[in-house]
Amino acid sequence: MYELEDKERREQYQQSGRKDWIKNIAIIFLSIMLVLTFFSNTIMNYSLPQVATQYVQQGDISPKVRGSGVAEVEDPYSVKVPNARIIEAVNVQVGDEVKKDDVIFELQDQESDELKQARQDYADAKSSFQKALFSGDLTNEAVERIRNGEYLTDDEMQERLDAANSNYNEALEEDMEAGLEVERLGGGSDTSGMGSTQAAEVAARDARKLAEAQAYKAETEAELTKATNRRDNTIKSIQAELEIKAIKKTMDDAEAKVEKLEKAEKGATVKAPVAGTITSVTYSPGDTTSSDTAGAVIQQEGKGMTVSFTCTKEQAQTLKVGEEAKPQNEWAYSEFTAKLVNIAPDPSDTAGSRILKFEIQSPEVEAGDNVQLSVGANSKTYDLTVPNSAVREDNNGKFILIVSSKESPLGNRYIATRVDVQVLDSDELLTAISGALSGYEYVITTATKPVSAGMQVRLSEDVQQ
Structure with a gap:
């Protein structure tokens, strides 16, 4: 009996173990499926856009057009120092209002490099003038006349040259005729058929005529030489006078430049040529000026500044010249006005963009500032x-x-x-x-x-x- 009960218990235990095992397998399978599904969805989610x-x-x-650009002075007046000088003092700063003839820079009292060069140029021209004057190509009369500042006119030079050429041509013609006469007489007369006495008389006569012709030929040769020398000297004299006249002009210009620079450097100041507002100052005390550099720029009185930027062709079609623009950061300005003054194609863009140009007025804007504008219809x-x-x-x-x-x-x-x-x-x-x-x-x-x-x-x- 006990053996039967033990057997039943063992069978029940084995059946219970098999159920637990199946349940565990099912739980594990479902867990794996859940994990796989989770990871599958996660991977899929990360692959989605x-x-x-x-x-x-x-x-x-x-629908406003917005943009920004650098403020530039309209028709700026550049103040330059015409020669190299050292700045002693700067009497203005950016934003200052100046009147015409107000002193902008004070300069050190010293001889500028430009004045030194001008004096050297004058000395060189004067030396060249003296050398040309006493080169030996001019007569004493011409030297004295030129020293007194008197020069032949073009008509007078032409008249002298024509006279020298005419004299030379006449002497040449006479000399050629004399030469032909000597050549003709040199052949002698035909004395065949004459008696000895008559032949001797003819020969004596021919010899006398030949001697006279040869003497005249010598005179014409001498005159031709003189005429040639006079013509050559006239040409040299005219050329020398023309050269001296040009050198004298160079010398006078150099002297005038020296006088101008000396006069300019005596004041030792640079003044404002127009009234307006200082928009930039280049130099500081101790700087050396350059004639190629603007020492200061003046925004002329009555003229404002401009700002430009690009926009699309479609945006530009919504705008009209004369429209008022506003700064994007209005809080930054107490006084500010801007007006669209020009719409033009952008030459650097083949796509057809447009350049908008605005005229602005504001005491708080200086040249070089970046200004942000908006223009167009209200929101x-x-x-x-x-x-x-x-x-x-x-x-x-x-x-x-x-x-x-x-x-x-x-x-x-x-x-x-x-x-x-x-x-x-x-x-x-x-x-x-x-x-x-x-x-x-x-x-x-x-x-x-x-x-x-x-x-x-x-x-x-x-x-x-």
């Missing part, structure tokens, strides 16, 4: 606005993608849903739209991967509102 979203909400559209409120990046377009028109939530056993799933819209207005930040929207939907603005309607997406951690 991550999107940034923002509410569709009421907002203001400000308008719309019920539905989205960031510009949220508006998409395909062959069917413009649309946005909103995020729809669907529940699942493992959590919410987010699906991109298309909503067709019409664009009502826009500015550089927002677009006003109309469509099948109630407001406050989450609209997709950016994504890590391309997104299309119906795709499951993953929300970024920072959801914009």
Whole structure:
């Protein structure tokens, strides 16, 4: 009997163990499936496009054109020091109002490099003048006349040259005729058929004529030599006088420059040539000036400053010359006016952008300051606005993608849903739209991967509102 009971107990125990074992296997299997499902969803989620979203909400559209540029002086007057001088004192600073003839710089009393060079140029020209005057190509009469400041006119020079050439041509013609006569007489007369007495008389006569012709030829040669020398000397004299006249002009100019620089350096100050506002000062005490550098720049009285920046062709079409502009940071200025004065194509951009030029008036703006302006129509409120990046377009028109939530056993799933819209207005930040929207939907603005309607997406951690 006891053996039968033990056997039943053993069978019950074995059946109970098999049930526990099956239950444990089932629990382990379900756990593994849950873990695999979790990791599968996690991996799938990380493979989904991550999107940034923002509410569709009421907002203001400000179709203004905004930009910034550097303030520049309109028609600036540059004050330059005409020679190298050392600055003794600077009597103005940026922003100062000056009147005409107000002293801007005081200069050290010293001879400038430009004055030293001018004196050297004058000395060189004077030396060249003296050398040319006594070169030996001029007659004493010409030297004395030039020393007295008297020069032949062009007509007088031409007259002298014509006379010398005419004298030379006459002497040459006479000498050539005399030579031909000597050549003719040198052949003698034909005495054949004459008696000895008659032949002797003819020969004596021919010899006498030849001697006379040869003597005359010697005279014409001498006259030709004199005429040649007179012509050559006349040419040399005229050339020398022309050269001396040019050297004298150079010498006089150099002397006048010396006198001008000496007079300019006696005052040792640089004055404002016009009234206005100092917009820049280049030099400090101790600096050496340069004739190529503006020591100061004056914004002339009655003339303002300008600011320019570029915009798109479409933006420019909404503007008109004469429109008032405002600073983007109005709080920074107590007095400020700006007006659009010009719209012009940007030569550096083939895409057709435009350059907007504004004239500004403000005591708080100096040349070189960066000025931020906005110009255009006033803002308008719309019920539905989205960031510009949220508006998409395909062959069917413009649309946005909103995020729809669907529940699942493992959590919410987010699906991109298309909503067709019409664009009502826009500015550089927002677009006003109309469509099948109630407001406050989450609209997709950016994504890590391309997104299309119906795709499951993953929300970024920072959801914009």
